[in-house]
Structure formats: C-alpha cells, structure tokens
Amino acid sequence: MNTTIMLFLLQDGITNGAIYALLGLALVLVFAVTRVILIPQGEFVTYGALTYASLAAGQMPGTAKLAFALGLGAFAFDLFAARKALHGRLVLRSILTNIVLPAIVLALTVYYAAQKPPVAVCIALSLVIVAMIGLFLYRIAFQPLAHTSVLVLLIASVGVHLALQGLGLLFFGAEGQRGPAVLSGSFTTGALRFTGQSITVYGITIAFIVGLWLFFGLTLYGKALRATAVNRLGARLVGIRTTLSGQIAFLLASVIGALSGIMIVPITTLYYDSGFLIGLKGFVAAIIGGLVSYPLTAVAALVVGIVEAFSSFYASNYKEVIVFMLLIPVLLLRSLAAPAVEEEKD
Amino acid sequence: MTALLSVADAHVAYGKVEAVRSVSLEVGQNQIVTIVGANGAGKTTLLSAIMGIFPLKGRVAFAGQDLSRLDIEDRVAMGLGLVPEHRELFVTMNVEDNLELGAFRIERSKAKASMERVYALFPRLKERRKQLAGTLSGGEQQMLAMGRALMGEPKLLMLDEPSLGLAPIIVADIFRIVTELRAAGVSVLLVEQNAQAALKIADQAYVMELGEFVLSGKASDIAANERVAASYLGFQHEGASGL
Numbered sequence: 149m150n151t152t153i154m155l156f157l158l159q160d161g162i163t164n165g166a167i168y169a170l171l172g173l174a175l176v177l178v179f180a181v182t183r184v185i186l187i188p189q190g191e192f193v194t195y196g197a198l199t200y201a202s203l204a205a206g207q208m209p210g211t212a213k214l215a216f217a218l219g220l221g222a223f224a225f226d227l228f229a230a231r232k233a234l235h236g237r238l239v240l241r242s243i244l245t246n247i248v249l250p251a252i253v254l255a256l257t258v259y260y261a262a263q264k265p266p267v268a269v270c271i272a273l274s275l276v277i278v279a280m281i282g283l284f285l286y287r288i289a290f291q292p293l294a295h296t297s298v299l300v301l302l303i304a305s306v307g308v309h310l311a312l313q314g315l316g317l318l319f320f321g322a323e324g325q326r327g328p329a330v331l332s333g334s335f336t337t338g339a340l341r342f343t344g345q346s347i348t349v350y351g352i353t354i355a356f357i358v359g360l361w362l363f364f365g366l367t368l369y370g371k372a373l374r375a376t377a378v379n380r381l382g383a384r385l386v387g388i389r390t391t392l393s394g395q396i397a398f399l400l401a402s403v404i405g406a407l408s409g410i411m412i413v414p415i416t417t418l419y420y421d422s423g424f425l426i427g428l429k430g431f432v433a434a435i436i437g438g439l440v441s442y443p444l445t446a447v448a449a450l451v452v453g454i455v456e457a458f459s460s461f462y463a464s465n466y467k468e469v470i471v472f473m474l475l476i477p478v479l480l481l482r483s484l485a486a487p488a489v490e491e492e493k494d
Numbered sequence: 495m496t497a498l499l500s501v502a503d504a505h506v507a508y509g510k511v512e513a514v515r516s517v518s519l520e521v522g523q524n525q526i527v528t529i530v531g532a533n534g535a536g537k538t539t540l541l542s543a544i545m546g547i548f549p550l551k552g553r554v555a556f557a558g559q560d561l562s563r564l565d566i567e568d569r570v571a572m573g574l575g576l577v578p579e580h581r582e583l584f585v586t587m588n589v590e591d592n593l594e595l596g597a598f599r600i601e602r603s604k605a606k607a608s609m610e611r612v613y614a615l616f617p618r619l620k621e622r623r624k625q626l627a628g629t630l631s632g633g634e635q636q637m638l639a640m641g642r643a644l645m646g647e648p649k650l651l652m653l654d655e656p657s658l659g660l661a662p663i664i665v666a667d668i669f670r671i672v673t674e675l676r677a678a679g680v681s682v683l684l685v686e687q688n689a690q691a692a693l694k695i696a697d698q699a700y701v702m703e704l705g706e707f708v709l710s711g712k713a714s715d716i717a718a719n720e721r722v723a724a725s726y727l728g729f730q731h732e733g734a735s736g737l
Contacts, residue, residue, distance in 0.1 A: 233563050368594065368602075375584045375595050381547070382582035386646060387570035387599035 165453020166353040171430025174401040180377035190427025191312035192405025197413035201327035210319030212257040218284035219250035282402025316420035324417035504552035530689035531702035575648030581639040585628030596645030633664035
C-alpha cells in the first residue's frame with residue numbers, strides 16, 4: 149500500500165473514531181452516574197440521524213410523536229410517585245417539562261416538516277426531540293429501577309433498545325436515508341481532501357469534549373454529577389438527588405447520540421437498525437476504558453475507528469469481526485490485572 | 495422550648511432482624527447529645543435511619559416537622575446533617591470541591607463565607623485545599639467530612655464515631671471543635687464508642703444496648719453511674735478510640 153491510501157484510511161478512521169469517542173464518553177458517563185449500560189445509545193444515534201434526514205426531506209418524523217407520548221408517560225409516573233404528597237408546584241413543573249414542552253416541539257415539527265426547513269432548524273429540532281426521548285426514558289424505564297442491581301438495569305436497557313428499534317422501523321421504514329451535509333464544500337492539502345462534513349465532525353467532537361471537560365471541572369452541576377459517580381451516598385448526604393444526576397446524564401447521552409447521528413448521516417446511509425452497531429463500537433471503546441476512564445475511552449475510540457478503516461480496506465467482510473475482536477485481548481488483560489471482581493453493595 | 499429533633503418509639507429493621515427497638519430521644523437547641531454503647535448496639539443504624547438512609551417505623555420530627563415522608567435530600571435541605579462512620583467523601587475530587595458540594599443546597603452567595611468559616615475551624619483543610627480527598631490522612635478526612643456537612647449549614651449535625659481509628663491528639667481536637675459548634679448554635683447528636691470523651695462534652699446522654707436505650711439523663715449523671723462506669727468507662731484508656 150502506498151502512503152496516500154494509508155493517509156486516506158487514517159483520515160477516515162479518525163473521523164469515525166471521533167464519533168465513537170463521543171458515544172463512548174456518553175456510555176462511561178451514564179454508567180458512572182446511574183450504573184446503566186446504555187444499550188439504547190445506538191437508537192439515539194439513528195433517531196437523531198433519521199429525524200434530521202426526514203425533516204430535511206420534508207417528512208414528519210414519528211419521533212416527535214413518540215417524545216410526546218413518552219412525556220405523557222413520564223407525567224403519569226411523576227404523579228404516581230408523588231401521590232402521597234402532591235403539591236401544586238411539583239405538578240406544575242411536571243406538566244411543563246413532560247407535557248407542554250413536547251407539545252410545543254411537536255407543533256413546531258408539524259409546522260416545519262411541511263415546508264423543508266433550513267438545516268439549522270432540522271438539527272435543532274432533531275436534538276430537542278431525541279433529548280426529550282432520552283430524558284423521559286430515564287424517568288419511565290430507569291429511575292424506578294435506580295436502586296436495583298446492574299444486571300436488572302442491563303436487562304431494562306436491552307428491553308428499551310429492542311422497543312426503540314422496533315419503533316424505529318415503524319417510524320422510518322426499512323429503507324435507509326441520507327441527510328444533507330451540515331457544512332458543504334471541501335479543500336485539499338497534499339493528497340488529502342477534507343470535506344466540510346469531516347471538518348464538522350472534528351470541530352463538534354473537540355468542542356464537545358472541551359465543553360464536557362469544562363462542565364465537569366468548573367460547574368457545580370458538573371461536579372455534582374462526578375460526586376454521584378464517585379460516591380452515591382455521599383452525594384445524597386449533601387443533598388444531590390440521584391435522579392437529578394441521572395437526568396443530566398441521560399440528557400447528555402441522548403444529545404451526544406443524536407448529534408453523532410446527524411454528523412454520520414450525510415456520510416453514510418443509515419437504516420433504522422444501524423445505530424446498534426455504531427453504538428457497539430463506542431461501547432468497545434468504553435470497555436477498553438474500563439467504563440471509568442474518559443481519556444482512555446477517547447483514545448480507544450480513535451483506535452477502534454482506525455482499525456475499522458484499515459480492516460475495511462484489507463478484509464472488508466471481516467471488518468466488524470476484527471473490531472470486536474479488539475475486546476478479547478483487552479478483557480484478558482483486564483482480568484489478569486484485576487483478578488477479583490467485586491459485586492457492589494448497593 | 496420544643497426539641498429540635500424528637501424521635502418517638504422508633505424501630506429499625508434489617509429484614510426480619512430488629513436492630514433498633516422502641517427508641518425515643520430528644521435533642522434540644524444548642525445541645526450536645528450523645529449516644530454511647532458497645533459495638534453493634536444499633537447506634538449507627540439509628541443515626542442512618544434518622545437521616546432517611548433506612549426506613550424507620552415510629553415518629554421522627556425535626557424543627558417541628560414530621561420527617562417520615564421526606565427523603566435524605568429533603569432532610570439535608572431542612573438543616574439535618576450526617577457525618578457517616580465511613581465518611582463517604584468524594585475521594586477523587588479535591589478538598590475544595592468536596593466542600594463546595596457540601597453547600598449544594600445553599601445559595602451560591604453564602605457558600606463562600608461558609609467555606610471561610612470551615613477553613614477557620616479546620617486550618618489543616620485550607621493548607622490542603624487542592625489535594626485529593628482520598629490522599630488525606632484519616633484525621634484530615636474526618637475533618638473534611640465534618641467540614642463538608644457544615645457547608646450545608648445544618649441546625650443539627652449528627653456525628654457517627656468521629657474518633658474511630660484516629661490518634662488521641664486528633665480526637666481531642668475534634669471534640670474541642672464539637673463544643674465550638676455548640677457555641678456557634680449548631681446542635682450535635684454524637685454517637686461514640688469512646689464514652690468517656692463523649693460524656694465529658696455532652697449535655698444529655700443515652701446508653702444503648704442491643705438496640706434499646708437502657709439509661710438516659712444528664713451526661714454528668716450518666717458518667718457517674720456505676721453500671722456505666724463499669725461497662726463503658728472502666729476498660730478504656732484516656733483518649734483511646736475505644737476499639
């Protein structure tokens with residue numbers, strides 16, 4: 149192989165790796181804060197991507213209706229949980245976030261879908277819709293189980309993944325879709341050609357990682373999220389609600405997922421079930437990072453992206469196999485490094 | 495004067511085992527109240543249940559309000575603070591972040607002054623403010639746990655075995671600070687195996703055995719009680735941790 153091809157594959161790998169990095173970081177975040185292994189992360193990707201593509205094509209995405217329906221569910225859960233001590237402010241706040249907000253977004257979506265809105269509007273709507281789905285899913289599926297074991301949470305997570313994938317087929321059909329590029333145009337340096345889309349991917353990934361770093365390092369809510377991840381009881385004893393931390397984590401994860409989807413869908417055709425495989429690659433990175441280390445996860449994601457790019461060149465049929473095989477030596481090494489697996493107390 | 499904290503006929507169970515049986519206690523304003531007793535008497539369980547960590551059967555009222563339907567976070571916001579036996583610090587975060595999070599439910603503008611007060615009380619923490627909590631010594635971690643709870647401006651601070659495993663000189667320091675807290679208007683509910691030290695600074699005392707209170711009264715009377723002297727004070731050396 150010559151250097152040009154190698155550079156080209158590297159570039160391709162880094163572009164994909166950047167997206168896996170975002171997804172991996174979201175997985176680590178959600179696991180650290182809520183102990184949920186977020187299998188439906190891939191569905192956030194497809195929902196974001198296909199909502200964006202549908203809107204750009206002037207179609208009404210079913211996800212907006214799903215967000216509204218889930219909002220009703222979340223409201224019912226809120227009412228039921230607070231049944232012994234209902235007071236006006238609580239009910240009002242629940243109505244605002246769970247019913248009024250999704251209703252407004254649904255109305256906006258119906259309005260804009262009819263008239264092929266500009267790219268920025270499509271992005272904003274897709275992000276808000278998926279963010280709400282993430283938030284309400286946490287309320288309905290995970291918050292009531294917050295005190296249970298990692299295994300129960302994982303089973304719930306698989307259930308949510310399957311449900312969302314089925315709904316994805318219903319909303320978007322079996323055909324794949326592509327969306328318009330966020331940034332068109334391109335430039336060439338040497339042998340490499342940088343498209344506007346790949347620049348967007350790098351820019352957004354770096355901006356998001358810096359943003360997350362500032363959020364966790366400097367803001368009170370960011371620190372509260374870290375505190376919950378480090379010591380759940382300690383966090384509760386200073387008045388940080390576990391549910392608040394969980395909501396923030398799911399909100400971030402769903403926004404990251406949707407954003408990744410919006411960045412991918414102009415490059416690759418996505419189907420209703422493509423998200424799972426993409427999310428799984430973020431998961432490989434997260435596992436290599438031990439589900440705790442953010443920097444290790446980001447680096448591992450880049451490795452996953454590059455390995456994928458090279459193996460698709462050399463052995464295209466075995467691309468996925470090779471990527472997932474990365475897990476085996478990592479797990480072996482990890483099991484040797486930490487022989488005792490502690491089952492957690494809480 | 496009504497009591498700040500009043501617990502009446504409290505039962506706490508782990509599954510079928512009742513760890514605390516029919517316990518009643520009161521903590522008044524500006525009081526140090528101590529619960530002494532041997533290891534496994536149910537002291538920690540009682541404190542945890544008052545905080546809302548375990549379900550408690552019976553009545554618990556704080557500042558005149560019934561706590562039974564409030565969770566831990568609401569109790570914190572009302573001014574109830576717990577420094578648990580295992581401290582539960584955010585070990586991978588630095589001292590200052592730990593303290594800042596202690597004021598999570600307090601207005602941002604007040605938190606700064608609160609932190610200065612905590613630093614005045616524990617100058618060691620100020621020296622180590624950029625150090626990770628997990629790298630502090632045992633005594634410093636105890637100070638940080640107390641400082642973090644004080645950042646939430648509690649009306650009542652519950653301390654669970656603050657002297658456990660610490661050197662005598664640090665224990666003396668911590669007990670001195672507890673009396674300073676009372677002077678500053680914070681009531682303290684102190685659970686201790688080191689009965690001698692606890693009874694010396696407390697106003698009221700309860701003696702707990704096998705999940706029940708067997709004696710209660712003025713701390714000085716309890717300290718003078720022959721039975722207590724024999725079972726809790728006799729075999730303890732001055733300032734020892736009671737282990």
